[in-house]
Amino acid sequence: MHLKSLTVRGFKSFASATTFNFEPGVTAVVGPNGSGKSNVVDALAWVMGEQGAKTLRGGKMEDVIFAGTSGRPPLGRAHVSLTIDNTDGALPIEYSEVTISRTLFRSGGSEYAINGAGCRLLDIQELLSDSGLGREMHVIVGQGQLDRVLHATPEDRRGFIEEAAGILKHRRRKERTVRK
Numbered sequence: 001m002h003l004k005s006l007t008v009r010g011f012k013s014f015a016s017a018t019t020f021n022f023e024p025g026v027t028a029v030v031g032p033n034g035s036g037k038s039n040v041v042d043a044l045a046w047v048m049g050e051q052g053a054k055t056l057r058g059g060k061m062e063d064v065i066f067a068g069t070s071g072r073p074p075l076g077r078a079h080v081s082l083t084i085d086n087t088d089g090a091l092p093i094e095y096s097e098v099t100i101s102r103t104l105f106r107s108g109g110s111e112y113a114i115n116g117a118g119c120r121l122l123d124i125q126e127l128l129s130d131s132g133l134g135r136e137m138h139v140i141v142g143q144g145q146l147d148r149v150l151h152a153t154p155e156d157r158r159g160f161i162e163e164a165a166g167i168l169k170h171r172r173r174k175e176r177t178v179r180k
């Protein structure tokens, strides 16, 4: 399994549709300060289900929507889609290529899809956590986050391990059931 491509439109500094193609192996993103490198990583985290505005370096979720520049008006929605090569079947779904997408409207609504079919955020989280590609930070270690891993409380450390082991999904399910 590897990431094939990422398309962003109206997400943070990417007003126009922009696609990044990835080859198997290591990808490096280079560019001047403020050019949007970290925004690419934020887009990856966001489309995979990140719900923490702070993790996305904003104050509220709406901050991911292109806010406008002197020459360009703000946009009404942010959209990100991520295509994953699944020829090895690492994702528990009968497709050799899987595209997950997420859209947030300034009015507040959200849309999620797997291969074009609308779904819930939960469906995306479960699809990915089965493969070890979860939303927790053992996947994406951002600038300054290494410290958080090294100095994590025992509870947080347990969370990382549970996510990696695929247990977290069952705990989330249990919590939902208990709430009902």
Ligand code: ATP
Binding pocket: 011, 012, 013, 014, 031, 032, 033, 034, 035, 036, 037, 038, 039, 040, 063, 064, 065, 066, 067, 068
């Ligand atoms: P550095 O090398 O300093 O880490 P970077 O390449 O990682 O820089 P980013 O943090 O990805 O840069 O991008 C920051 C830019 O994104 C800023 O110019 C900021 O104004 C812009 N930006 C962030 N959110 C939005 C938004 N919602 N709308 C428009 N622009 C945004």
Ligand code: MG
Binding pocket: 037, 038, 039, 143
């Ligand atoms: Mg950066």
